[in-house]
Amino acid sequence: MSDWTQKLPEAAQEYIAGRRLDEVECLVSDLAGVAKGKAMPASKFGKQKFFHLPNSIFAQTITGDYADMPDESEFTEPDMVLVPDFSTATAVPWTADWTLQVIHDVLDQKGEPVPMAPRNVLKHLVKLYADQGWRPIVAPEMEFYIVARNIDPNQPVIPPVGRSGRRVMANQAYSMSAVDEYGKVIDDIYDFAEAQGLEIDGIVQEGGAGQVELNLSHGDPVVLADEVFYFKRLIREAALRHDSFATFMAKPIEGEPGSAMHIHQSVVDIKTGKNIFADAKGNETDAFMHFIAGMQNYLPAVVALMAPYVNSYRRYVPDFAAPINLEWGRDNRTTGLRVPISEPAARRLENRLPGMDCNPYLGMVATMVCGYLGLMEKKMPRPEKVGNAYIDSDELPTTLGDALDLFSECQPVRDVLGSEFCDIYEAVKRNEYKEFLQVISPWEREHLLLNV
Template identity: 55%
Template sequence: MPKPKRVRAPRKDAGATPPPPDPAPFLASRRGVSSMDEAREWLAARHIDDIECITPDLAGVARGKMMPAKKFTGNTSLALPSALFMHTISGDYPEETGNFRYSPNDGDLKLVPDFSTLAEVPWESDPTAAVICDLVDTSGNAVGYTPRNVLKRVLELYDQKGWQPIVAPEIEFYLVSKNVDPDYPLTPPVGRSGRQIQAGQSYSIGGINEFDELIDDIYHFSDQQGLEIDTLIHEDGAAQLEINLRHGNPIELADQVFMFKRTIREAALKHDIYATFMAKPIQGQPGSAMHIHQSVIDKKTGRNVFSKADGTPSQLFYHFIGGMQRYVPAALVMMAPYVNSYRRLTYGMSAPTNNAWGYDNRTTAFRVPASDAAARRVENRLPSSDANPYLALAASLACGWLGMTRKTEPDQPTDRTVNEDGIISLPRGLLEAVAAFEAEEAFQDVLGSEFVATYAGIKRGEFETFMQVISPWEREFLLLNV
């Protein structure tokens, strides 16, 4: 009987090359890694030459250092002088007033990269990346008067209560023709039709189409950085646009607004025009706002604490609104930070001049949009687009937190037009807003006494700088009449 044949396993070719391993998922990320080791690989995979280590100052301007990527990944220690966060928007260093004091030695503040913000800088000609940094002192403690840390301080208060705020900013801005002489008024740019776009084009698709190529660049630049735009519309002003961002974590959204401002300006410059976030850049035109939609979820259940189980509004919802009404007027300087900001907050215009609230009422400071119970939220319509996003969010959420924890009751909602009666129930100008800010004792703990003193001192200094400038109005009406 013949023996059965033995089936041999196929011989492996010792010389065959094994398939390459799948790339790590973080290498495909357009925004963010988790560590310096991952950052090193991420930068190498993109052949990044340079990296910008940036942080927002109190005005929201990007400050920091640029360096070769190899130096960054070599764990180089980065530092900035503390006085950098104590100067005005014009670069002046104000006198010490009130509780505002400079560090006696102008010591270093260390930059600590937040790797979750690492992204390419798509408008640079050489491969470049940017990372947003936090600031700590030489002992490693968070610097309390820097914007990102102020917002983190407020979020920690929510965390201690088991709450997680959710926000969605809406940022308005103008496109304007290049203007190199500040004595001349700003004018709308020429669109693809060859004509300047006019006002009154709210939600006009044609108005957006006038700047198709620029908007394409905004979307392209944003996509490359992992920034998510929800919608883009044309607002009521001449060449005034608005970008809405998807809701999310306040730090992440503040980072996005910070980066969006850079992105939009760079896209506009590519087309030889300016993008401006001034609150009131053009006389007679609507101002530019940064509306903030806010809700709060229970971290354990994931449910919106503004709604009861049966879908009706909760007491926390009413107390949040009560806190906004009670404390936002005192915090207005963080949402309207410049002399120009108060030109937007005038009656008869689209911006609120009150601290009223109402359901789907756009004339109130605090609007409750129509929504289902899960999406119940409060829109703060007071902040202007010139505000530092970290500080505007910190102020708004701090006021809501104070209301929730102190059980502050709101007044009755209104359904009437409340911004055209000539009544202004908010600080009317920068100095009045600073005084209200300093006088509110609750802010000393919630925002930090060091921040309150520093911010108030800088704002007083900016007002003094403004007072040195003679305006066209003064020349026109006072020159020969007084």
């Protein structure tokens, strides 16, 4: 083995043991969470310490267009320096040859972290927690749909045909036989995850037709965001093997529930290793209440990070199992902020607002920045919501444009996340929103063409 291969995690070393490694994929996440980078022969990768990509990848919209740079500077696309983070190296088991993928740190030419890179924003936030003596712990839940191939965007997305030969049906939450309908896809997800050294805490059928939830074990936010980044890719590849698509759209099928990325978060004292949300007697602490208050006070300002597309807001509708409120409650799934049943050491808050379409790094950022500001400001939350909280609420924005206005105007959030990131994120999203508003929908043609 060459020197660099000995830096790899155990699972990656096992994957290439006794084999000739052909290729290495050098990856970074753009603002949308799309994997950008370059692939190269493993022999070349081993001889280089870093690689280059232009900074314009963080100004690219989901349609492939480019937003104007917020500072009105000329768009010269200077190179960024990509340095491999070997702890993230993992297999690419769906390729025809032996390939590894590695997430890279993104630096400027002076060696400083590029502030626009989502992974760097998350790392910065983790450091702010550490500066206060805290270590944030998260556990994400991934919801997604397995759907029939859709090669014509003008046609609606429909559920896949299962092994029974019938279209998969909705309203089968937690049904094992429903999961078995697309069991071959699930089998490949497990196999790919095992080859990559990724741990799955559990897989269940959700309420939508072909909707699945995959849970991950709790841990470090950057590590878990990396895993969600990898999981999105491997799940899509597993579905493609079986003539279907996997989609992480917030609302892919009309009349079906949306897909969320619920995030559980707790905070541990670095010195003692104890959860700061529980005292010595196991009772809830003031810090826990401050954390909840921060979520209530600042979540509206970061909805643009958790719901980044026009489709995201189709999930925020009543009666579709998506909490559209800022209430908190113990073991109450109708509240946007849920305190699950747990032992005191595992006390945590579940943020049920992020959609699965969000960039996983920025989904973590959104929930963590609100909690951080709450811990720093030490305010108290509203009283606990007891009973059904599935009600209309005017506390959350209902369109991407409104969400971006709140994001732009919230100075405490901007101060924590940095103006360079906030400005480029807003510019990209406003560009996407403007593009969407120029599209005429079938609904408009059906109801307005001859009636108004």
